[in-house]
Amino acid sequence: MKIGFIGLGKMGSGLARNLIRSGYDVLLFDINPQAVKKVSDVGGIIADAPAKIGKEADVVFTSLPLPQHLIELLITSDSLLRYMNPGSVLIDVSTIDPGTARLVAEEAQKNEVEFLACPLGKGPAQAEESTEPIFAGGKKEVFNKYKEILGKIGNPVSYLGDVEQSTAFKLISNMVGMANLSVLSEGFQLAEQLGIDPKQFKELMHDTGANSAQLSLRGPLILDNNYTPMFSVDLAEKDVRLGVEMAEGIGLPVQFSKMTLYHLQEAQKISLGGKDAAAVYQTFSNYAKRN
Structure with a gap:
């Protein structure tokens, strides 16, 4: 299984490193080259654009500062979702509002991509230690399928219902x-x-x-x-x-x-x-x- 990670800031970098340490092949992208380098020093593969991650990854994580950044990435004419393979899953760990989460869920469904909204409960130190509380929302069967991966980056992993409830x-x-x-x-x-x-x-x-x-x-x-x-x-x-x-x-x-x-x-x-x-x-x- 190949995993993509887009957004390697204070939170995303720690999560991505834990996926790499867990033995996954991880594609890395951030608009800041230095952020990518800090993670790639541990391992992983640097991607030159989100589209490459969309085309190659089975699971794509996103960790972005603001809801509008997620919308720009996912709901545009050059949307990341358009490059993702049918049946793949998008897991967003950003802090977004329920309205944005629903918008992304509907856009993902149009592109035959599953979506889990999984905001985090604590800070960068816990992200690095894989002790980050995760509040997951989305289809229960999708959550069950990917719970093991979520457990590599956080603990505890809690299911709250749909994407509106988790966000x-x-x-x-x-x-x-x-x-x-x-x-x-x-x-x-x-x-x-x-x-x-x-x-x-x-x-x-x-x-x-x-x-x-x-x-x-x-x-x-x-x-x-x-x-x-x-x-x-x-x-x-x-x-x-x-x-x-x-x-x-x-x-x-x-x-x-x-x-x-x-x-x-x-x-x-x-x-x-x-x-x-x-x-x-x-x-x-x-x-x-x-x-």
């Missing part, structure tokens, strides 16, 4: 996580303004109902003023914005997520878009300074 789950998860980060940032700032030592504040919070994954993961970043990106403000803003739009599409107000989106966009306005999402703390810090 919606990922957006909801990020909405909740980023809302938690925003209120945590607010709490850090409030504690500091009231004279509580920030380090003690963080440690004591772990022993209360306010304990959370964000406190463990990003509390230290806030304390150290270290915003080296694991998951950037820009990506967090994109995911929360897609989630808010998804909710508005069914008439759900999601006020907490809208407040979270506001603070992420405020962070972008002060040139923190490329920093880790923990930099949203700076929006609360700046507000305190102004007042």
Whole structure:
């Protein structure tokens, strides 16, 4: 079985390396030659264009930054899907909205290609370690057929239903996580303004109902003023914005997520878009300074 991988950024590169380490023949493509080289140093075959991957691969993975990038690749006059063989499968691990997932699923069906939407639950470190949670959606029989391959790049691998359910789950998860980060940032700032030592504040919070994954993961970043990106403000803003739009599409107000989106966009306005999402703390810090 030959596998193609398109999109070798922070997430895709780790997943592709794990497929190579698992013994698969993997065709590699990214618009950034350096990204391709970093993966090909482990193995794999460099493809000069997505069309080559479409023609030769039985399974094609895509990992792209934005929904429009996926649409440009798959739903154009020179669509990758047109080059893929009937009966092959497209597995997208990007974070996209349910509407885009449905559009891709329908376009894939027109071209006799199967489609699984498989967004990921954590970050680049887990992608490299093959411990990335995978939330799969699509036809159950297709999922069952390719579950073993998914297990080479992630764990656990969970089936949620159709492509709308898997992509919606990922957006909801990020909405909740980023809302938690925003209120945590607010709490850090409030504690500091009231004279509580920030380090003690963080440690004591772990022993209360306010304990959370964000406190463990990003509390230290806030304390150290270290915003080296694991998951950037820009990506967090994109995911929360897609989630808010998804909710508005069914008439759900999601006020907490809208407040979270506001603070992420405020962070972008002060040139923190490329920093880790923990930099949203700076929006609360700046507000305190102004007042």
